[in-house]
Amino acid sequence: LAKTTQPISMDSYEGQEVNITCSHNNIATNDYITWYQQFPSQGPRFIIQGYKTKVTNEVASLFIPADRKSSTLSLPRVSLSDTAVYYCLVGDIPGGGNKLTFGTGTQLKVEL
Amino acid sequence: SAVISQKPSRDICQRGTSLTIQCQVDSQVTMMFWYRQQPGQSLTLIATANQGSEATYESGFVIDKFPISRPNLTFSTLTVSNMSPEDSSIYLCSVTTEGGMNTEAFFGQGTRLTVV
Numbered sequence: 001l002a003k004t005t006q007p008i009s010m011d012s013y014e015g016q017e018v019n020i021t022c023s024h025n026n027i028a029t030n031d032y033i034t035w036y037q038q039f040p041s042q043g044p045r046f047i048i049q050g051y052k053t054k055v056t057n058e059v060a061s062l063f064i065p066a067d068r069k070s071s072t073l074s075l076p077r078v079s080l081s082d083t084a085v086y087y088c089l090v091g092d093i094p095g096g097g098n099k100l101t102f103g104t105g106t107q108l109k110v111e112l
Numbered sequence: 113s114a115v116i117s118q119k120p121s122r123d124i125c126q127r128g129t130s131l132t133i134q135c136q137v138d139s140q141v142t143m144m145f146w147y148r149q150q151p152g153q154s155l156t157l158i159a160t161a162n163q164g165s166e167a168t169y170e171s172g173f174v175i176d177k178f179p180i181s182r183p184n185l186t187f188s189t190l191t192v193s194n195m196s197p198e199d200s201s202i203y204l205c206s207v208t209t210e211g212g213m214n215t216e217a218f219f220g221q222g223t224r225l226t227v228v
């Protein structure tokens with residue numbers, strides 16, 4: 001599984017756009033990029049997943065450059081409730097059975 | 113999607129005792145995963161539990177310390193044996209399912225274990 005590197009922490013204010021970048025220099029051809037969010041006292045929750053270019057859903061966007069050696073999670077107009085730890089994971093995804101390797105994650109703190 | 117119920121949500125245990133954590137999923141899944149999250153740290157995979165076979169343990173984790181049962185496709189238990197204060201952590205079970213274009217992992221709320 002490819003190793004990931006992300007900032008330990010980030011601070012932002014309500015209403016701002018937050019971009020969290022993850023480096024994964026040794027990503028393999030079959031690897032997907034997945035981001036999870038974890039609030040205190042809860043298990044991680046899936047945010048978004050992509051292979052290349054750009055993916056957008058109702059929560060976030062994921063930007064992946066052509067070389068796929070990094071990815072950026074973009075959270076538009078964050079609120080206090082977006083304060084959480086965000087994990088970037090990279091790995092092959094066989095149908096319904098992959099185990100996950102979590103890196104250190106990024107602690108996002110959103111303030112008024 | 114999958115809904116996971118984990119019990120107990122928290123416990124305080126004496127050193128030298130054992131605690132069994134239960135994980136119930138609302139759908140049948142092939143593999144269930146057990147993770148440990150030490151205070152302020154990321155998640156570390158303990159083992160993968162398959163129905164009908166022995167669990168597969170990750171490096172640093174052994175069956176004698178963390179025995180796992182998987183009696184059917186919706187249920188698993190993790191036992192933390194002969195506990196010491198170093199076992200104080202959050203223990204989470206997880207399953208992965210394919211949801212449309214994505215393969216997602218779903219987690220239980222976790223069991224917060226404190227060993228005194």
